Amino acid sequence: xxxxxxxxxxxxxxxxxxxxxxxxxxxxxxxxxxxxxxxxxxxxxxxxxxxxxxxxxxxxxxxxxxxxxxxxxxxxxxxxxxxxxxxxxxxxxxxxxxxxxxxxxxxxxx
Amino acid sequence: xxxxxxxxxxxxxxxxxxxxxxxxxxxxxxxxxxxxxxxxxxxxxxxxxxxxxxxxxxxxxxxxxxxxxxxxxxxxxxxxxxxxxxxxxxxxxxxxxxxxxxxxxxxxxxxxxx
Numbered sequence: 001x002x003x004x005x006x007x008x009x010x011x012x013x014x015x016x017x018x019x020x021x022x023x024x025x026x027x028x029x030x031x032x033x034x035x036x037x038x039x040x041x042x043x044x045x046x047x048x049x050x051x052x053x054x055x056x057x058x059x060x061x062x063x064x065x066x067x068x069x070x071x072x073x074x075x076x077x078x079x080x081x082x083x084x085x086x087x088x089x090x091x092x093x094x095x096x097x098x099x100x101x102x103x104x105x106x107x108x109x110x
Numbered sequence: 111x112x113x114x115x116x117x118x119x120x121x122x123x124x125x126x127x128x129x130x131x132x133x134x135x136x137x138x139x140x141x142x143x144x145x146x147x148x149x150x151x152x153x154x155x156x157x158x159x160x161x162x163x164x165x166x167x168x169x170x171x172x173x174x175x176x177x178x179x180x181x182x183x184x185x186x187x188x189x190x191x192x193x194x195x196x197x198x199x200x201x202x203x204x205x206x207x208x209x210x211x212x213x214x215x216x217x218x219x220x221x222x223x224x
Contacts, residue, residue: 004152033212042114042200043153045212088153096166098143098213100153 002027004091006101014109016078021104023072023089032065032072033090037103043088046074079108112136114216116201122222125191131219133184133201140206142184143213144176147198159184191223 003026013019023032031050035043047056049065049072056063060083062075072089084107090100114135123129135142144156158166159178173195175187184201198220202213 035212035215042215042217043202043213045214048212090153096141096158096160098155102150102152 002093002099004089004099004101006087006089006104008104009102010105010107012107012109013076013079015080018078019076021074021076021087021106023074023101025070025072025089025091025099025101027070027091027093027099028067029070029091029093030067031092033092033098034063034072034074035088035090037086037088039085046087076106081108081110084108114201114203114214116199116216116219118219119217120220120222122224123188123191124224125193127191128187128189130188131186131199131201131221133186133216135182135184135201135203135214135216137203137205137214139203139214140181141204142178142181143202143204144184144186145200145202145215147200147218149197153200157186188221191221193223196221196223 005024007022034046036046037043047063052067054065060077065072086103086105088100088103090098117132140161142159146154155168156170157176162178173190177185198218200218201216204211204213
């Protein structure tokens with residue numbers, strides 16, 4: 001069974017702290033996507049990681065991909081309240097075959 | 111209108127009703143998708159259309175019937191639904207079929223089946 005697992009499922013953190021969200025997947029995929037979803041809103045693309053060792057950064061978020069370990073990480077640096085949202089990773093093991101993780105609900109406390 | 115729009119945003123229907131969800135993308139994309147988002151479950155890909163042709167149907171019950179009349183519009187026709195079909199239905203599009211691009215999502219239709 002194709003699986004994408006995210007850890008943790010829920011994360012409550014203080015402003016200014018650092019933390020990492022993990023995304024493990026069970027199938028071969030050279031592509032990995034990270035999305036953000038605010039409550040009551042749709043998904044917004046954050047990063048597209050295309051190759052082993054890829055690293056992308058945008059503001060306080062940095063994503064990396066290790067295709068050999070089938071692992072991606074989303075690192076949060078000096079969290080702020082505006083980062084509170086649910087974060088999803090997704091893999092694409094074949095054309096038109098997108099598999100999403102269960103999501104990590106992040107709450108940043110002031 | 112910009113991006114991906116969906117109507118209606120909220121829908122309540124009985125199990126014997128027939129209704130349709132509409133999605134429109136204003137991005138010039140050639141691939142469109144229907145997803146189901148249920149509480150406590152991962153996002154599930156239901157259907158994929160590429161250049162107006164259905165290319166993926168992920169074992170979705172026949173009470174869900176998609177239609178893609180052109181590359182800008184996508185419909186999901188609903189009939190004889192079950193309460194467990196209550197969910198957020200998301201439409202998405204991407205630029206080029208089979209190429210590596212992220213998907214652009216609409217705001218979703220919150221469906222409640224009574």
